[in-house]
Every structure is written in structure tokens, then in C-alpha cells.
Amino acid sequence: MSIAEAKVADNLRTAKVDAAAPSGAAAEISQPPSTLDIFLDRGFRRSTLIIAWFIVALMFWLVISIARQALPAVRSYGISFLTTTTWDPNKAQFGILPAISGTMYSSVLGLIIGTMFGLAIAIFLSEGFLATGIEWLLKLLRLEDKRPWSSIPDRLEDFLKITVELLAAVPSVVYGLWGIFVVIPLVRPAADWLHGHLGWIPFFGTTLSGPGLMPASIVLAIMVLPTISAISRDALVAVPPKMREAAFGMGATRWEAILAVFIPTAATGIFGAVILGFGRALGETMALAMLAGNANVISWSLFSPANTLAALLANHFPEADKIEVGALMYAALVLLAITLVVNVVGTLILDRADASLKGLR
């Protein structure tokens, strides 16, 4: 660092001298790079290239090594692994249909809840609702031009944004514990009422016995919230000013502008955010292992316990023997495939969102 800084400072000094006496040391500035410069420059470029490719190779190596360990299980169980429902290491019967359905069900449910709130937060933070309210309050108190007060709206908006993003930093185990001790008792009365009065609807078909899809999905929703709100907000902020002005210029009210112009314009970006959140929900392990109930049950009921692929892996891997390890690797491969597809789709959609806005910028 110090060498580089000294060099830069030196260059600056010579530049100043040059400015004072243009005829003097002009040759010094335009000198060719030294051998050391060239060497470092190339070395840096190559090392970044190697590191970048190393990550790609690592990814492939990961997939290949999992696939290799999964091979015996793939051979002996084949497609029935995906369609049967028993996981019994004692009898060497392995099927992950309940885990697949539980993974998808809890993720989709968590995503629906998470998107509702995430999008609401994104609109709230990007369209200046907070600022308007506070500015009105400040005006009322005649403080709008006074120094420390006038910056409050911006600060508060930043604070809210950071708070939502901080949700992503809470460890999964903490969410799990919070789910067991807070969410489950909280949803139990509602669940009992729904089951008692509307039990004929398949979604409320069973009682909530503690852990189950509903509490798991609620906690999952909170976990995907930061992803969805942050990216949706970026998408909404990226709506070109021309569009905004045009919408208001046509006489649209704020709500009309948001619902009919801004959200459709940002739709691809928001959809990409949802897909990325989906990817996160699919892979979430610890909180779900604690909240989903780990029971191999397939049910439409929101209150029924369930299992997920990630939880299955986390629960069984430490004690697994040889055949079970193969089966677990097979399950990991399935999870990897699902997550990969979801993430690739999400990235493609985000790319398209960028491309479609190009002409408008």
C-alpha cells in the first residue's frame, strides 16, 4: 500500500510542478510503465481470472462429487425414489415425495406471504410515503427548514431500509427458536378456530399439533422478506423518471400511477426478486427442521406437519450409514436441481427486466 501511495503522491507532485513549468519534466509523466508495473498488472489480471474460474470449477466439482456418491442410490432406487413416501433406514426403503411436496408447499406459501409484505415495504420505501407524512408533520410544527429536523425523512427511510435488510442477518436457528416459542402459540388459537369451523376445507383439514406448515411458512416469509423487498425496491426506483412524470402528467392519482404504471413497469424485476426469494426458501434448513415437524406426511392441510428436503438432509446425515448416505446424496441432488432451475429462471428474468428498460433510460 505504502509503495503505491508514495508513487501516486510522487506523480501528483510532478504533475503540479509540470503545471507550473510546462516545458520542464513533461517526459516524466508519460514515461512507459516499468517492468514491475507490467509484472504486477499481468499478475493481478491472471490471478483474478484463475480465482474466477476456480469458483466455476468448484461448483462443478461439488455437483460431480455429490452425483458420484448418489450413484448407487440412483441405480437401486431410480425414479421410485421420487414417488414413494417412506423413509426407513432400518428397512432400506427411501422415498422423498413427502419431502419434495413439503419443500414446495412451504416455500410457495412462505413466498406468497413474503411477497405481499415485501412488495408493500418496497412501495412504501420507494415512493416516498414516509417522507410525505413526516414532511407534513414538520410543516405543522414549522420545523421543515430547521437544520437537524429537515433531514429526518431521509434518515428514517434509510433506517427502515436497513432494518428490513437486517432481517437477513438474523441466524436461522434464532428464527427457528422464535418460531417454536412465539409463532406456534400465536397461531394456535386461529388454527384451532379455523379447523373447528371450516374443517371441511382441505386447507384446514387437520389440527395444528405444534410444528407444521403454517408456522414454518410464516417464519419462512419473514426470512425471504429482505430479499424480496430490497430487490423490488431497486426495481421500483429504477422506473424511469420520464414514465413517472408522464403518468402524473396524464392526471393519474398516486395510487393509479403506482398500480397501473410503476408496478407493471417494474414487474419483471419484482418477479425476479420473488424467484430469488424462492431459491432462498427452498434451501432454508435449520428453521424448517425446527418448525416443519419432520413428519413424512403429504397433506393439503396448512396445519399438518411436513418434511422438507433440506431438513431431511440435516437430520439424517450425521448418523447415516452407507446406503442411507447414498439416498441422502440423491435427495441433495434433487434439491440442487430444483434450486438451480429456480435460480437460473430468476436470473434470466432479471436480465430481461434490465433489457426491457434499456430504451426508456
Place this chain on the structure above:
Amino acid sequence: MKTTVGVSLSIALLLCASFAVRQQTGVAAAADNITLQGTGATFPAPLYQKWFSEYNKLHPEVQVNYQALGSGAGVKQFQQGLVNFGASDAAMTDDEIKAVKDGVVLLPMTAGSIVLSYNVPDAPSPLKLSREAYIGIFLGKIKTWDDPAIVKANGGAKMPSTPITVVTRSDGSGTTFVFTTHLSAISPDWKAGPGAGKSVNFPVGVAGKGNPGVTALIKQTPGAIGYVEYGYALQTKMPMAELENHDGKYVPASLASGQNALATVALPENLRVWIPDPQGAEAYPIVTYTWLLCYKKYQDPKIAETIKALVTYGLGEGQKDSESLGYIPLPSNVIDKVKKAADQIS
């Protein structure tokens, strides 16, 4: 600009390197310390950890890292030679022992009971469960707490009609192994159905990870019942059911009832024995030893000596800690046998 980045990157690398070197020399300076690595069962982990930290106070040069990853992981890592010792609630099978070329010494270090903990508001205290009742509950045949089998066991007491939620372990564990071995021993239906193992296909219920997970679920679910270790239930103040034993008596889990159960079975030569259904009017029905897995031959004689010293400490001073942590202290004839077996380590 690029040069600046390049130079700063290389300097950062150099800094890292020098830091790493300094750390290494730090390790080298403390070379006469002995660090032992162990992995295994979660069941005896609190006791082992207490022993190792107490031992470390007496002998500061000995540092023992015990990772409670589970019995299966303990056996696996022990077989692969990744650790200095293992620990398992299910001991090791003959096949597993054969795979270890340095030889294996199985040392029962402590014993414990497994209890049925429950959360039934308005239930008589303590709840009594007949064999018919708790097998029926875990097989999913008994679905509510006012089932005649449960009412009968409790002398006709009034039971709530709350549905039963069975809570099991989601992760493979020695606790599950001991519990299902017991169920298989007393119920042909269980043996033919889910069977015995570290992880079985329970017909009903929800599952939590580890003893803490199971306990949390029981606490949060009215109508729940699940199996946890006695020591854990004791520390978390969970209610424990009195279980009907082999002689048809209802016995609470306690130190005495556990010791009575251990006394019913003599240890064989290889010190590997299970007590799936102890006889005797005062014996608690679900008890087990838990084993330390050591190699017969260690490359480093210093490590062998340290392990022997640790075992001696655990069998002597350490047994006093058993009681307060909810384990069953070993009977003195068992301690003598284990000490003799530990002499094979070299």
C-alpha cells in the same frame, strides 16, 4: 490505478502470510501440551464435557475436545481414525469392530434412563402408563388422552379428551436406538413394524432435532408426549411418566430404579450389553450403558497414557458428577471390570 490495486493486493497477501506464520509459531511453542479429539454420542456429552473440563483444571496440559455429533458419527470417525476416541450409545457391532485395525476397547463409562415426558393439562400427577398404553400411543393406535387403556392405568382418573401428539427425534440418535430396542423387546407389533434402530420410521407424530428440540416441542404442544433422556428432562423440569416394568409395577425414573435395572444384567467379557427389558419389581424399564470407544494400540504412547488417565478419572472422581447431571453412577463391580478392560490400551 491498476498498479495501485496490484501492489496493495500483494501487500495484503504478504500481511496474511506473515500473520499465518506467527500463528503457527504460537502453536509450536505450546508443543508439550496434549490435545485429544473425541466425537460421539450426544447422550453422555454433558457428563463427558464436565469430566474433561474438570480434568483440565487438574492437569492444565491436557486439553480434550469432545464433539457431540451423535453415536453414528462417533463410530464412523473413530473407524476412520480421525479422532483419538469415540463415544456411542449403541456400542459397536462386531462388523464395525473388525474394520478397525488397531483394535477396539469398549468402555461403559456411565448409564442413563430414557423417560417419557408429556404435556397434558389436567392429567393426574404423576401420569402412569401401562405397556399397552405407551406402545399403543407410539404405534398411533391410541389417539386421545381419555383412551380406556390410559384411564385404566391411572386407576380410573378423569383424563382430558385432548388428542395425543407423539414427539420423536428427527435426527438419528442413540436415544432412539435404546428406546426402540425396548419397544421391540416388549411388543411384537413394534418389532414387525417400525423395528429398532438409530432412526426408525415412526408411524405417527412430529419430530424435533436433538433432546432440546423434542423438549421444546413437548412444552409447546398441549397433548404431547415424547422420549428424552432422564438427565435432560430433570434439568428442564419436564414431567415424567411412571412406566409399567417387566414385573407389572409402575416405576418412576430415578437414580435407584435405574441402578436396580443395571444390576439385573451382568456385563459380559466384551463389556457390551443391552438391557432392553430389565426384570425386577423396582427396575425402571428403559436404561442403557453408554460406551467410550478407544483403540487398543495408539501410535503415540503419551496419548494412550492420557486416555487411560482420563478413563481412571471418569470411573473414580467422575462418577460423583453423574448423579447431579442425571446419569446413573456405575455399580462398583462394573467399575472394576471397566478398569481392567482399560488396561488393554497401550
